[in-house]
Amino acid sequence: MSASLTIYLDHAATTPLSEAARAAMAPYLDERFGNASSAHAPGREARKGVDEARERVAAAVGARPDEIVFTSGGTEADNLAIKGAAWHAREQGRDGIVVTAIEHHAVLDPSRWLARQGFRVREVGVDEHGVVRLDALAAAVDDKTALVSVMWANNEVGTIQPVAEAARIAHDAGAVFHTDAVQAVPWLNVEAGIADLLTIAAHKHGGPKGVGALVVRRGVKIQPLLHGGGQEREVRSGTYNVAGIVGFGAAAEETALHRNVWASAVGPLRDRLQRHLSERIPGVRVNGHPAERLPNNLHVCIEGIDGEPLILLLDAAGVAASQGSACSSGAAEPSYVLAALGVPRDLARGTLRLTLGRGTTEVEIDRAAEAIVDGVARLRR
Amino acid sequence: MKVLVAMSGGVDSSVAAAIVARDGHDVTGVHMKLSSYATSSESDGRVHGCCTVEAADDARRVAQVLDIPFYVWNLTEEFSRGVLDDFVSEYAGGRTPNPCVRCNETVKFGALLERGRAAGFDAVATGHYAVSRFEGDTWRMYRSADHAKDQSYVLSTIGQEALSFARFPIGAQTKDETRALARSLKLRTADKPDSYEICFVPDGDAAGFVERFAEPGSIPAGEIVDADGTVLGGHGGVHRYTVGQRRGLGLGLAEKRYVVEVDATANRVIVGTGELLARGGLEAGRVTWFGEAPSGGTTATVQIRAHGAAIPATLEAVDPDRTIVRFAQPQRGIAPGQLVAFYDGDEVLGGGTITRSLR
Numbered sequence: 227m228s229a230s231l232t233i234y235l236d237h238a239a240t241t242p243l244s245e246a247a248r249a250a251m252a253p254y255l256d257e258r259f260g261n262a263s264s265a266h267a268p269g270r271e272a273r274k275g276v277d278e279a280r281e282r283v284a285a286a287v288g289a290r291p292d293e294i295v296f297t298s299g300g301t302e303a304d305n306l307a308i309k310g311a312a313w314h315a316r317e318q319g320r321d322g323i324v325v326t327a328i329e330h331h332a333v334l335d336p337s338r339w340l341a342r343q344g345f346r347v348r349e350v351g352v353d354e355h356g357v358v359r360l361d362a363l364a365a366a367v368d369d370k371t372a373l374v375s376v377m378w379a380n381n382e383v384g385t386i387q388p389v390a391e392a393a394r395i396a397h398d399a400g401a402v403f404h405t406d407a408v409q410a411v412p413w414l415n416v417e418a419g420i421a422d423l424l425t426i427a428a429h430k431h432g433g434p435k436g437v438g439a440l441v442v443r444r445g446v447k448i449q450p451l452l453h454g455g456g457q458e459r460e461v462r463s464g465t466y467n468v469a470g471i472v473g474f475g476a477a478a479e480e481t482a483l484h485r486n487v488w489a490s491a492v493g494p495l496r497d498r499l500q501r502h503l504s505e506r507i508p509g510v511r512v513n514g515h516p517a518e519r520l521p522n523n524l525h526v527c528i529e530g531i532d533g534e535p536l537i538l539l540l541d542a543a544g545v546a547a548s549q550g551s552a553c554s555s556g557a558a559e560p561s562y563v564l565a566a567l568g569v570p571r572d573l574a575r576g577t578l579r580l581t582l583g584r585g586t587t588e589v590e591i592d593r594a595a596e597a598i599v600d601g602v603a604r605l606r607r
Numbered sequence: 608m609k610v611l612v613a614m615s616g617g618v619d620s621s622v623a624a625a626i627v628a629r630d631g632h633d634v635t636g637v638h639m640k641l642s643s644y645a646t647s648s649e650s651d652g653r654v655h656g657c658c659t660v661e662a663a664d665d666a667r668r669v670a671q672v673l674d675i676p677f678y679v680w681n682l683t684e685e686f687s688r689g690v691l692d693d694f695v696s697e698y699a700g701g702r703t704p705n706p707c708v709r710c711n712e713t714v715k716f717g718a719l720l721e722r723g724r725a726a727g728f729d730a731v732a733t734g735h736y737a738v739s740r741f742e743g744d745t746w747r748m749y750r751s752a753d754h755a756k757d758q759s760y761v762l763s764t765i766g767q768e769a770l771s772f773a774r775f776p777i778g779a780q781t782k783d784e785t786r787a788l789a790r791s792l793k794l795r796t797a798d799k800p801d802s803y804e805i806c807f808v809p810d811g812d813a814a815g816f817v818e819r820f821a822e823p824g825s826i827p828a829g830e831i832v833d834a835d836g837t838v839l840g841g842h843g844g845v846h847r848y849t850v851g852q853r854r855g856l857g858l859g860l861a862e863k864r865y866v867v868e869v870d871a872t873a874n875r876v877i878v879g880t881g882e883l884l885a886r887g888g889l890e891a892g893r894v895t896w897f898g899e900a901p902s903g904g905t906t907a908t909v910q911i912r913a914h915g916a917a918i919p920a921t922l923e924a925v926d927p928d929r930t931i932v933r934f935a936q937p938q939r940g941i942a943p944g945q946l947v948a949f950y951d952g953d954e955v956l957g958g959g960t961i962t963r964s965l966r
Contacts, residue, residue, distance in 0.1 A: 534680045535726040538635065541676065556663060557640035557681035605725045 233545045233590045238581035244432030250476035254469035262466040272468045279475025286482035289418040295440045295458045300408040300427030303440035304332035307404040307423040310448030315372030322371035323347045326358045327566040355515040356385035371401040378410035382550040382563040383514035384523025413489045422446045433477030437470035488584040493521035502595035528576040531605040539601035550579035609633045611723040612732045616662030619734030621669040621796040622785045626776040636677040638666040641686040689713030698817045698846035701871030702944025707761045716769040732774040746770045748955040753781040763948035763958025764895045814847045829874035845871045851940030885937040886964040891930045894959030900924035908950045
């Protein structure tokens with residue numbers, strides 16, 4: 227099955243490069259090869275591409291251009307936020323880090339790494355829909371808290387978090403507030419202004435892989451992870467990934483312009499898929515918040531089956547889906563997100579995450595539903 | 608035929624996949640993640656060995672070269688339940704388990720086979736050196752032609768049902784032929800060294816593994832005694848001893864002493880001279896036959912350790928939990944917990960777990 231014939235329902239993993247991004251990048255893969263830090267015409271040309279992209283990315287999330295720090299992607303931006311803010315705050319005598327139990331590994335693992343270096347790390351639980359418990363969050367924060375990190379929307383179950391309230395709790399304690407908005411930017415009107423630090427990844431919304439940004443609100447101080455040439459106002463050294471950044475800018479602009487329309491189109495398709503599965507497969511449980519959920523996300527547990535052979539059957543039938551979490555070898559991991567939601571371990575084995583894209587069609591949804599119904603029936607036989 | 612190939616990342620299963628693909632079957636590769644990975648930067652002290660990210664990477668790269676779909680499946684829980692728990696409790700019970708046998712029974716030809724079947728595959732292929740053939744109305748298993756590499760011993764308990772579904776594409780060839788084929792196909796696993804140790808105990812310290820996983824205090828220290836019950840010294844837990852063992856007894860005696868019995872109930876290790884090890888037979892439990900269970904007095908050969916000799920014996924299957932083996936000549940070092948495989952010439956009749964030795 228070639229990729230072009232595949233019904234691709236794994237947009238939370240990555241998305242195809244948009245035409246706008248590809249077109250914007252093309253000259254920078256060719257004649258505009260300059261180093262954006264160089265003091266000559268080719269350098270200036272490259273720098274112009276970077277700075278225009280900076281404005282576009284900033285505009286897409288309601289930030290100022292000088293608040294954008296380009297990184298190699300979401301993981302680096304999360305690491306920069308967590309470690310950078312923690313290291314800076316330690317100099318101010320703050321050593322507490324508060325995160326939710328369902329953060330992406332790119333937030334959880336740096337936090338746990340910092341815990342081994344003496345930081346106090348609290349992981350706050352969520353309710354059965356995957357919404358952070360704000361009372362528990364407030365209880366976990368104290369006047370020594372350096373950083374609070376609550377994702378805008380969860381990458382597995384799609385639940386949208388009350389980030390404005392969480393930010394207020396952090397700010398009341400004098401702590402820095404970070405939010406990983408990687409999954410939110412493609413579908414929601416993300417306003418960076420509510421947070422001190424905000425993570426974006428280009429490839430989740432039509433941009434290229436290998437580029438992202440941390441939005442650092444003016445006045446917020448963080449320590450760099452990468453020292454060197456002093457790019458990005460000394461916060462992130464490294465030669466600019468010019469073509470990637472330019473593609474990111476184009477994709478961000480396009481996304482900000484169209485995402486409301488795309489979101490209102492994708493929601494009914496997701497609901498259609500959910501109806502298909504709920505009505506035709508006994509024992510389907512839909513995870514995440516019924517309403518406050520990314521419009522392209524359908525995350526289900528199917529009783530009595532293993533997710534891995536279902537993924538194989540769907541793959542063979544030309545449907546690309548996921549279980550939502552994987553380890554370094556590529557095997558599915560028992561999901562800590564589902565565990566945090568209180569989903570029984572046995573049920574969590576039969577996990578399927580279907581994430582639609584802006585190009586997903588009704589015909590694809592119906593064919594995918596057919597394949598899922600068939601696959602489940604076969605595995606249950 | 609739709610064939611699922613279990614790809615460990617080693618040369619044998621790589622070539623098995625290549626052969627099935629060459630024969631024109633619809634092949635899918637699966638690498639089983641069997642235990643928690645320890646990465647170089649953040650070693651968690653858990654299991655290393657076969658189940659490394661590198662092994663998964665090797666398997667994936669071979670699948671890419673062969674142009675077959677490839678998946679990594681997480682069978683950690685099945686492996687933990689079926690193999691690791693058994694390994695620990697058997698040692699704690701004074702027996703000497705064979706985890707590869709349990710893995711074949713419960714994971715490769717258990718959970719993986721069931722999943723493959725459910726997903727519509729017609730067969731599961733592995734890189735084992737053993738031969739299976741459909742003869743008349745039944746599947747039969749034979750030793751590999753390469754007796755030095757023959758793995759029929761550790762497959763002897765999988766049973767007719769699993770055997771009918773299993774394929775051993777490299778089973779009839781030699782290891783040299785396997786490597787030559789891997790090289791000619793430019794598979795990157797062609798020159799990977801053979802593995803001999805237990806995959807989850809790469810340092811060879813089975814006792815240490817048992818101690819890390821057993822309930823604290825469940826394997827107490829006790830006494831080492833001779834056949835008369837005279838206390839000769841102390842032991843640090845029955846799991847450290849295997850029948851026939853001579854080293855590491857720490858008794859400081861002039862005469863050689865061997866472990867002749869591990870009595871977990873009394874928490875005693877009984878030692879004696881080499882003659883005391885000789886046994887006229889054994890009893891096996893958990894016995895599986897590929898065909899009919901033999902009636903009393905059937906002449907056969909038995910193998911009681913991996914790569915051990917074929918020992919002439921008579922068999923009597925009393926019931927599924929009890930088969931009595933009488934050796935033609937007394938044998939030494941019959942360790943309860945180990946596998947006994949039954950053969951008629953090169954044909955594997957079945958296998959079971961040694962429950963006790965008979966005088």
